[in-house]
Amino acid sequence: MQQLMEAPAEIKVKTRKFSLHKGIICIGFELEENKGKIRSLKLKQRNAVIDKSYLFSMNTVQKGKTIVYHAELNVNDCHMETAFWDVVASADTGNGEYEDRILGGLSTSLKLKLILFPRWTRTKDGNMVYPFVNGARQFTIQYRKYDSRYDSYRFIAKEFLALFCYFILKPYWDRKKIWLICEKYCTMAQDNGLYFFEYCMKHVPEKERRRIYYVIDKNCPDYKAVKQYEPNVIQFMSFRYMIYLSAAQYLISTDAIRHFYIWDSPNSIYKVLYQARKNIVFLQHGVMGFKQCHRTFHKGGGNQMALFVVSSKFEQKIIHDYFGYDNKEIIITGLARWDVLEDHSNLFHKEILLMPTWRSWLEDISEEQFKKSEYYQRYKEFLQDKRLREFLKKQNITLNFYIHPKFREHIGSFQVEDSNIKLIPFGSMPLNQLLMSCNMLITDYSSVSWDVYYQEKPVVFYPFDLETYENVQGSYMDYKNDVFGDLAWTKDELIDILEEYSESDFKEKKKFAQDREYLLPYRDHDNSKRIYEHIAGADIQGKLKRRLKEKKF
Structure with a gap:
């Protein structure tokens, strides 16, 4: 197993003020000199493909060994994407070099004030901005569309x-x-x-x-x-x-x-x-x-x-x-959904399911940015590949492309005109139906691979951006050695593997089947029954009591 990745770097300050009024974010805080020095402050989009940030105007006042900072930013002057935006400081924490650190230290009293008296500001483009409060004591801003049903x-x-x-x-x-x-x-x-x-x-x-x-x-x-x-x-x-x-x-x-x-x-x-x-x-x-x-x-x-x-x-x-x-x-x-899984694949109506998962660094980005991503370019090239199309036509195979729900608005960007390739919008067909009717699955890191493996069908993994994925997301399994399917690194390797499985009538390879008993021991369609019995028989204390008890230890 991989070691846990380090949490994002943070610099903790003592909160004096955090307000949002008519689109102007005001932040006031203190930092002792021996704990660091902040040169500038910016509002930075989280998980952006390219760095997108806006500088605060900032004043400082020296009070003994403490520096008092006051920063302001008018979001009406910013071209923001729908996303979370972190307040990030360019900070020197002792080594003489400045580096980006997420601003932390939102006080308990200020968090409570923001919860009891929520505030937001509407922007000229029909969106809204508000301070987002969660478990972390970091300065985070949410930017999204205004919803008249709930935002009032x-x-x-x-x-x-x-x-x-x-x-x-x-x-x-x-x-x-x-x-x-x-x-x-x-x-x-x-x-x-x-x-x-x-x-x-x-x-x-x-x-x-x-x-x-x-x-x-x-x-x-x-x-x-x-x-x-x-x-x-x-x-x-x-x-x-x-x-x-x-x-x-x-x-x-x-x-x-x-x-x-x-x-x-x-x-x-x-x-x-x-x-x-x-x-x-x-x-x-x-x-x-x-x-x-x-x-x-x-x-x-x-x-x-x-x-x-x-x-x-x-x-x-x-x-x-x-x-x-x-x-x-x-x-x-x-899993409960495995109780109804049945192999509905048919060699007279062969189907390959292509279902990649999402990428956190591509979430909530514009269509223009999405089309520049390696994710889009790789799958577009694969779907439009001449050799793939000839293979599907010759073998009378339908390739169903089902995009992850977080990318559902981008499905139309692929624009494939081929009778053997179907782009399936999210929600238009039950996922279970696609998993049961397919003869094999192509994915990258999606957990639906386990559903197909459960049915004893072949799985092909196409992790073309594995290095980025492991740095940003991470896996609990050694991808190059422990997965239960073939690995393809290029579209040509992927098509080679598809042709190989087509020749064997999509029969799963023995080297992958041998681990199923260990990885998936329950295949008796009684999963929901076991879940219900566990819940009904559980004696669980209230959440607050449990958390207080855990803190004592």
Whole structure:
């Protein structure tokens, strides 16, 4: 296993002021001379492909051995992308050379003030800017589109009213012991959350079933997948939902706790209260193997899980060693969606699924920047390759290109005109259907590779940007030696491998099949049953009590 990468460098200061009014960000702070010296301050876009930043105007005053800094920036003068923006200092921390450090040291009192009295500013282009408060005490700004449904003081009043209705009848609501299940952004129903919920609706006794709800925005296409289970489906962000969220015993999800609320909403006491109090059971989005996520889901962080679903002892060791969970908190059950996996591939209608994952350094960038990326250029060249097209036509194979949901708005950029190549927009076809109907998979680092491996189908890995990926994201497995499929580094090598598998009728190679018993021990279609039994039998303390207890040790 790889060693943990170091956290981003930070310089901690003593906060004096952090405000945002009419688009002007004001930051006031102190720093003792022996702890460093700051030459300049800038607002820098996080995970940008190219460096994009804007300088603050800054004044300093010497007070004994302490320097007082006051910096201002008018965001109306900046051409910002939808993203998180960090306040970054050019700092000398003792070696005489200046280097970029993230500004840290947002005080507890100021964090509380921003939560209790949220503030934002609307820009001339219909977007909004606000200070983003999370577990880290860093100065972070969020820039995104204004949403009239939630970005208003009227909505804040709704939050306070929901809290009042919950706390005034708290014993009544708490006795319900509500379970809430959701998937990404409460807009999806096609992953482990859906299949676990379906199991509960079909097999759990009626008395227990009454307390289990699926949360989704009913205007989303995936609502049709759960509509038949009304009234156990609840409208996302309805007043009823906000009360149930306050009362819930467990939140059960494929994603982090923030997905149970408005994504990237301005700070609010409601959001902080539910995130601080609620226990979450993590169904996972996929097997932890090729993508390091311990910084996001570490036990000591804001996304702490009460129970962590895994597929094997191999994966349990990763969660124990990297994420910091005890083995009793890591339940080996297999993934819920595997209960319905069946091999629907057909040699008379051959399909290859091309499904790359996303890149954190390409998230929320413009279409122009995306087209300049190696990611876009590599897949465009592959899809337009003459040899590939001739191979697909000769062998009567359909290549389905399914892009990751975080890049869904870029699917049209590839513009492939070939009857054997289909660009499938996210949400237009259930992913499980594509995984079951394919004869083989091409991916880079996606966890869907485990679903295809589970079905004993061949997987080809195309990690052309492995060096960058390992530096930025990281993997828990040795990519060059431990993956369960062929490795292709160029499009020509990739096409060579496709031709080889076509000649063998897409039969999996023995050298990759031999590790399946160890990597995927549960293939009996009882994964959801095991998950339910673990949750129902769990005796989990309240989240606040658990965290206080852990801090004592």
